[in-house]
Amino acid sequence: MRVRIFDTTLRDGEQTPGVALSPEKKLSIAKRLDELGVDAIEAGFPVISEGEQQGIKLITKAGLNAEICGLARTNKKDIDAAIDCGLKYIHTFIATSDIHLQYKLKMTREQALAKAIEAVEYGKAHGLQVEFSAEDATRTDRTFLKHVFSEVAKAGADRVDIPDTVGYSTPQYIAEITKDTIAATKLPVSVHCHNDFGLAVANAISGIQAGAACAHVTINGIGERAGNASLEELVMALQCLQFDGQKWETGINTKLLYETSKFVSNLVGIKVQPNKAIVGENAFGHESGIHTHGILNNPLTYEPISPELVGRTRWLQVGKHAGIHGISAMLEEYGVKPSEDQLKQILDKVKGIGDQGKQVTEVELLSIANEILSEHPIKRIVQLAGFSVSTGIGTMPYAFVKLNIDGVDYVGTDYGVGPVDAALSAIQKITGEITKVRVKEYKLDSISGGADALCEVTIKVEDAYGNVASAKSIGEDIVTTSVQAVIEGINRIMFKKTLKQKKIGS
Template sequence: MAAYLPHTTTFFSPTTTYTNQIHTLLRFKPSITHPPKPFPVLCSRRPDYTPNHISDPNYVRIFDTTLRDGEQSPGATMTTKEKLDIAQREFLYEILGEVIKAGATTLNIPDTVGYNWPREFGQLIADIKANTPGIENVIISTHCQNDLGLSTANTLEGAYHGARQLEVTINGIGERAGNASLEEVVMTIKCKGGLLGGLYTGINTRHIVMASKMVEEYSGLQVQPHKAIVGANAFAHESGIHQDGMLKNRNTYEIMSPEDIGLFRSNESGLTLGKLSGRHALKAKLFELGYDIDGRELNDLFWRFKSVAEMKKVITDDDLIALVSDEVFQPCIVWKFGDVQVTCGTLGLSTATVKLIYNDGTEHISCSTGTGPVDAAYKAVDLIVKAPVKLLEYSMSAVTAGIDALASTRVVIAAENDHTTTHASGEQMARTYSGTGASMDIVISSVRAYVGAINKMLGVKQQSTVNKMV
């Protein structure tokens, strides 16, 4: 249980769209602000924001905690004895009444270890609403963990019984088994709002896929294919009888349209991309995949696409997604990858020559040896950047099948002797930075990922220096 006081409330302004929140907080800056698309708006007008009051009793405030990786908001702390005492309902009502008197605007009722059955949790919310003095002056909030796979069900049951703020995370990321998933909660309320008493969220659901992809890229936490709403298989139909039904009427096996969440069906346009494809075809295909990219980002991505298309006969959707991750979802550039040349094999020591371009346009070249081509290339990068780092994680996967598949690389690094992050428990931890890269050459893919992670680290340090000077 946590009681939020006014100065700790950190909600987004109701006039800010959800996409803009994600773009701002994840440092993704489109080069052009696009006018609204001509599709129907799939969100409702949100009531004006008041911390402790919602004018429309059917409106549910969605409180996205993704950027805290699912941690609970700061709140009151209690001793072991107080936690045992609060298990007694009458004492719970009493202490909640006291924090309301103290000025709390939101009462957060969590299922911290994900142990509650939906009926239990819903009844808890109903009892708190019925028995807590002054409850009409605050908002009841929920924060449900997914240890038994019931976080979404518990969250919805809480909303049905009176909670009007729901703490959720995009893709359900969070501690242990994760938190209630934003997309599952929002789309369930959208699809079944009538059975929930007419509840609505005001979320524009067409931004769900894009937000999911951005969180996946920045967190490095891959969405499982069978994840509800945003998984790769969520709208795939393989069974013969299902395919027959879909061809006759999509509503036969789809309770929602993929377009409702910003996903446009692959190949509906009949486009097959190759080396002769132009910018317009690339942009249309990207839009099918949920990416609305234009301006400089589209131009940079187009030339990366052309370089890959020269070596592959057909560019798949997965290839494009990997290229978008490598070219668009990147931090502010301090060092730009230029070239890399390696020599390796069983007859001698692996060597690498790397060229990086600094943000002022100057080129820097360095050579190094290593236990393999990637190790040699990373050491050459270190000689140029001169920012000691530790490589914590390195992983690579083939984006598609075949000898001409793109390689997608992800690395996690930490600056040496850097202990600037404080965990919720008070423990000092080294801050980590991730980077992704994609190329048909595994060494190039690896170097791109490494440089991307270093750029994140240097960007944070530069911003920290600027803040200290202000």
């Protein structure tokens, strides 16, 4: 069975506190959503501002494959604003729960129903596709909800939507009212679930099991309060899990899920929590010795799906929970192959660091291995040939960087909010083009006091394929130390890539 994916990242997602998107940013996200394969994009709420209208107009003129929709309250002004933006599809809504009618709208049930019918008829009279939402449906009197949906269907609505506006429903109840709505309207039904109790995806799936044809979702589950049903979680659950023997299909290119998640996260400025399903940093990360041993023998032992299915790669972490097999596999990525006795010595040192409450990075692991093996196996593909920075009051920090990559010199320059930012931006200008590596995380710590304090910089870099490497540098000068850490990280990730290519070619 095919499920329609209605993405509201640009409307409900933008209502996340602290998020505001320019017209150009809206367009760039819409293009990514279209590439991802969503069926419909709710581009915004046209009546709220001129900038919102500009963004929606850019999207409607972009020639995207997805249907483009705009939100409108049940009044002619809102619907006219949508028409002026070139929209052919509106999502119109009015609250139907008694608490909203009494305290927000100051209306009777009959008045709200009349407004709903009027809006649907007005939209249809202007040649629009109309999807009607009964806001706060899950707290609406069940008999009245069925009556509202029945009447808007008679008025000509093309679709109806059941919004769980404050995430108040349970999977069982949303299934029941979904069946009510299908019976009352004979129309395609959507479910729009919020995550206030952490049940948004579960509720959306339950609605679909009960016959809903469409789910309203957002990338990374962003939205007001606790957010909306997460597109990536819903899509992968429908595709991979068995529900009474039934599987559902969507038009989503799942291999673009992680890339789209990162793009939206960076653009809206909301970091994805590490333990978030599918797209969280830790979703395919393993430390426990028991887990890594299982993963190395057969990934399905501790991974329900292949990370490549969603554009990810798995990664292993060393620490107090690590085992011989995981450490051996990590060292092998760098071409380091200790004996069993040497591996045990390395593992003992790793566990000792972990027992002190410290995280063991790849840098420490390789340092420990080098110490025990008395060798330095990492080839430096990228060499820092020179760099300089200039900064001061009244002038924007500027950096010049010269790198030698596999014997070829490259030069990069850039400005930044500070000298470190400028230097790292200049490096990324070179490595982003040549090696497709970018800085993912940057952490600065002071490890001694006084005027001659030492600083410690830890970075994590990532390539275009999701491979990650970390590095650390210690020094007196923050800029120099930061640059050295980044170069070290780039070398490590490129060395990993080189070894993988050799293995594939052998």
